[in-house]
Amino acid sequence: MTTKSVAELLSEDVKLQDVTVKGWVRTFRANRFIALNDGSTINNIQCVVDFENFEEALLKRITTGAAIEVMGELVESQGKGQSVEIQVKSIEIHGDSDPEAYPIQPKKHTFEFLRENAHLRTRTNTFSAVMRLRSSLSFAIHKYFNDNGFYYMHTPIITGSDAEGAGEMFRVTGLDPKNPPLNEDGEIDYKQDFFGKETNLTVSGQLEAETYAMSLGKVYTFGPTFRAENSNTSRHLAEFWMIEPEVAFMDLAGNMDLAEDFMKSVLSYVLKHNREDLEFLDKRLQEEEKKLPQAQRSPMNLIDKIKFVVDNNFKRVSYTEAIEILRNSKPNKKKKFNYIIEEWGADLQSEHERFLVEKHFKCPVILFDYPANIKAFYMRLNEDGKTVRAMDILFPGIGEMVGGSQREERLDVLKEKMVALDIPEEELWWYLDLRKYGTAVHSGFGLGFERLVMFTTGMGNIRDVIPYPRTPQNAEF
Numbered sequence: 001m002t003t004k005s006v007a008e009l010l011s012e013d014v015k016l017q018d019v020t021v022k023g024w025v026r027t028f029r030a031n032r033f034i035a036l037n038d039g040s041t042i043n044n045i046q047c048v049v050d051f052e053n054f055e056e057a058l059l060k061r062i063t064t065g066a067a068i069e070v071m072g073e074l075v076e077s078q079g080k081g082q083s084v085e086i087q088v089k090s091i092e093i094h095g096d097s098d099p100e101a102y103p104i105q106p107k108k109h110t111f112e113f114l115r116e117n118a119h120l121r122t123r124t125n126t127f128s129a130v131m132r133l134r135s136s137l138s139f140a141i142h143k144y145f146n147d148n149g150f151y152y153m154h155t156p157i158i159t160g161s162d163a164e165g166a167g168e169m170f171r172v173t174g175l176d177p178k179n180p181p182l183n184e185d186g187e188i189d190y191k192q193d194f195f196g197k198e199t200n201l202t203v204s205g206q207l208e209a210e211t212y213a214m215s216l217g218k219v220y221t222f223g224p225t226f227r228a229e230n231s232n233t234s235r236h237l238a239e240f241w242m243i244e245p246e247v248a249f250m251d252l253a254g255n256m257d258l259a260e261d262f263m264k265s266v267l268s269y270v271l272k273h274n275r276e277d278l279e280f281l282d283k284r285l286q287e288e289e290k291k292l293p294q295a296q297r298s299p300m301n302l303i304d305k306i307k308f309v310v311d312n313n314f315k316r317v318s319y320t321e322a323i324e325i326l327r328n329s330k331p332n333k334k335k336k337f338n339y340i341i342e343e344w345g346a347d348l349q350s351e352h353e354r355f356l357v358e359k360h361f362k363c364p365v366i367l368f369d370y371p372a373n374i375k376a377f378y379m380r381l382n383e384d385g386k387t388v389r390a391m392d393i394l395f396p397g398i399g400e401m402v403g404g405s406q407r408e409e410r411l412d413v414l415k416e417k418m419v420a421l422d423i424p425e426e427e428l429w430w431y432l433d434l435r436k437y438g439t440a441v442h443s444g445f446g447l448g449f450e451r452l453v454m455f456t457t458g459m460g461n462i463r464d465v466i467p468y469p470r471t472p473q474n475a476e477f
């Protein structure tokens with residue numbers, strides 16, 4: 001007797017005696033057809049029950065959500081839509097599921113409802129497909145870096161430094177709430193948060209990754225990062241995963257090449273290995289879009305959008321050129337878009353980014369050489385003295401997917417910048433050391449993993465591509 005996954009059974013083309021499969025009941029129709037799913041594929045296996053051979057009491061326990069084990073013969077299916085099915089010989093119930101109380105009924109649920117049942121939502125087709133893709137993308141990311149000579153490094157979660165200098169950190173406190181240390185004024189001394197030091201949850205592993213790039217050459221991190229920004233958008237989480245490669249002796253142009261090649265490679269991987277899930281999500285989206293007026297429908301379906309990114313070059317445009325394009329663009333008559341930017345130096349709003357990728361270029365865009373004053377302290381100052389070697393990669397439907405730069409490798413310039421921004425040298429002495437001992441041109445970027453999963457799955461809300469989203473409203477579970 002062999003136990004097989006549903007995916008394995010569905011790929012069999014021969015008759016098999018006595019196979020066993022275990023999973024959760026999706027539906028049980030006419031006291032005869034069990035649709036069983038075990039998470040190995042979007043598809044269910046049909047298990048055909050000859051009800052006369054089974055006790056009524058047992059059949060009653062085969063309800064949506066119940067965990068069961070089925071033994072029988074794998075045969076060619078009589079019905080449409082599946083190649084094989086199981087003629088059931090025996091059934092064992094592992095766990096009952098009260099059909100009245102079980103939240104995941106065999107019908108369409110709203111994503112809001114499923115978010116409240118995040119512990120059960122992967123029992124649905126949509127969420128199981130999304131999470132299988134999330135897993136596959138993670139694997140493809142590690143594979144890409146491993147194939148290309150990068151080392152995977154683990155950067156700390158608890159840290160004293162603010163890598164982005166944006167002050168968006170969650171404080172870590174180890175203070176005894178009953179007996180907190182007090183300062184001279186008798187107030188709680190938060191400077192002693194973590195065994196005498198002020199510490200936070202990391203916003204980025206970049207600075208530590210830079211230290212390893214300056215010895216191991218090519219490294220990357222892939223881990224959770226935290227931002228204490230109170231933004232309730234469909235693209236922001238308080239806890240998200242970021243992929244951050246960092247490479248010594250690589251300049252900004254090399255950084256753009258790396259980011260583009262990397263993204264194309266991981267997307268090709270899922271096109272090849274996750275076809276069924278992508279096709280399911282594609283169909284789901286097309287059905288959703290049918291409800292929209294023609295003008296709001298997307299011109300390309302999901303799989304074609306992914307293929308388009310894989311097959312076409314990203315457009316590389318400097319910030320200054322982008323401002324020119326935005327200035328020359330006519331405001332939309334319906335006032336939905338008004339892109340006029342008065343001054344060089346302003347940060348781009350998401351409306352501007354959307355105009356550039358969705359209306360103007362209609363492809364992923366790498367924007368580079370931003371004004372120094374709207375970007376982080378560590379970016380390499382250009383010879384013009386006013387722009388830095390920064391790059392953001394913007395994706396249609398998503399906006400900013402990647403933020404990266406060539407790093408300032410010159411000690412004096414970096415120190416000046418830190419003084420100007422009030423960043424104490426004592427906090428980053430180790431970072432400055434890299435510029436003292438064998439400094440070199442180096443670059444890297446950060447890719448927001450959930451935004452990549454959104455693009456790949458076509459999901460519209462970032463809360464629906466991470467198992468347990470953390471947002472200002474949502475930190476249960």
Ligand code: 4AD
Pocket residue numbers: 163164203204205206227235236237238240242244245400401402403404405444445446447448449450451
């Ligand atoms: O642009 P960011 O802030 O860049 C950095 O953190 C650099 N230290 C990265 C580096 O150069 N190593 O963040 C990088 C990416 C963004 O482009 C976006 O995709 C994602 O991280 N991101 C978020 N994703 C979800 N929720 C949030 N609150 C995010 N903030 C940034």
Ligand code: MG
Pocket residue numbers: 392400402403
């Ligand atoms: Mg950014």
